[in-house]
Amino acid sequence: MKKILVTLVAIGAFISYFSAASAYSQETPGKDTVYVIEIRQNIDNSSMRKLSLGLEDAQAKGADYIILHLDTYGGAVDAADSMRKAILHAPVPVVAFVDLQAASAGALISIACDSIYMRPGASIGAATVVNQNGEVMPDKYQSFMRGMMRATAEAHGRRSDGSWFRDPAIAEKMVDTAGVLSFTPDEAMEARYCEGKAESIDEVVEHIGLEECEIVHQELSPLEKFILLMMSPLLQGIFLMMIVGGIYFEVQSPGLGLPSIIAVLGAVLYFSPLYIHGLAMNWEIVMFIIGLILLGVEIFVTPGFGVAGIIGAILSLGALIFAMVDNDLLYFEGHLNLQVILTPCAVVLVSTVLALVLSIWGASKLFPKKSFSYIAQKTELKGDEGWVGVETDSLAACVGQVVTAATEMCPSGKVEYGERQYEAVMEYGSANAGDSLRVIRAEGGRLYCVRLSQ
DSSP: OHHHHHHHHHHHHHHHHHHHHHHHHHHSOOOEEEEEEEEOSOBSHHHHHHHHHHHHHHHHTTOSEEEEEEEEOOBOHHHHHHHHHHHHTOSSOEEEEEEEEEETHHHHHHHHSSEEEEOTTOEEEOOOOBOTTSOBOOHHHHHHHHHHHHHHHHTTOBOTTSOBSSOHHHHHHTTOSSSOOEEOHHHHHHTTSOSEEOSSHHHHHHHHTOSSEEEEEOOOOHHHHHHHHHTSHHHHHHHHHHHHHHHHHHHHSOSSSHHHHHHHHHHHHHHHHHHHHTOSOHHHHHHHHHHHHHHHIIIIISOSSSHHHHHHHHHHHHHHHHTTSOGGGGEETTEEOOGGGHHHHHHHHHHHHHHHHHHHHHHHHHTTSGGGGGTSOOOOOOGGGTOOOOOHHHHHHHTTOEEEESSOBSSEEEEEETTEEEEEEESSSOBOTTOEEEEEEEETTEEEEEEOOO
């Protein structure tokens, strides 16, 4: 019995010893962990996702500090706003290392960080809002940017002596169109917009005051690298061209062929990375699908370009634009902010126009060739199956005659004359099915009509 008691006491002492040792090891601080995120590119949805992934990974690894290795000339305001909010709400201190530029949107992101260090020869500031051509935007857009810069500086609060940690008035002057403000490292230090100069990440760590630490650099998986690549503005523009070009060619050659596949593939590639990142919402995808359905109804069911076609085009383009926008940024301090949709609008509209121009040019080159018949399915219309072609002579014979509208004409549709139907277009206005019209000319395989005088 005594042996059993001695054994139990020994086991208890053994467990107590290792439990105490384990508790001591947990309470004993180890090396600090510094997590480095590199943003050395234009500010866009891709860089926004990279920062978001980095902040999540840093928190998962228990990082004590995050260093944002920054070198950018700026970019999209909406992406920069999302990035500055993520930094302001980060659970650990975020330090900006400006190497060598933090211009425009980059300045906004830097100011959001808890401290800023700059490489000698670097600069920060020049946050005036410009368009795609580098032209200064109207003052309402500058006012929005000034508000963001001011609010970001104010978020750091005041020092013990009552002065601002980052003076909001200085941040606002970085957007002043009359005399835009930009700092060198020494000027930034004097204005309290920089804590010191550093040549490398290691020097930044020394400035922070960490003697022994583990520096961890962000490493993206191949899948994440692929998603970031897919979110680049260039590829997003190509996907938009695939959608528009595929639809155009499918309309030119009805049938489920390669053009439809290209359009569907373009839509999947366009929406997928944006949906994964949380930019594209379910309602935006549904809106895009509804828009395509309305366009299909306008093209194939009620020929012409009326209400359904206009609404369908607006819904489709609107969905493509808003899918690229963080919807939370549409309102800033209670005001509607259209600045965040300028870049998406430019990307979508330029890509759409370019796709239409290239599609029209490509159709003129490809359709006459036999090789194009393999690209899209076509149906051969044979006379012995009841199909009747439209001869030029029969069209010419209709000129000056009274015909009957067989479908709605708004402005195009079909008319009936001599027990045959012809493609027709109203010269002006529209007509209802059953209305009497007069043919004034025949061109391009179509009749051009006007309403009879009442």
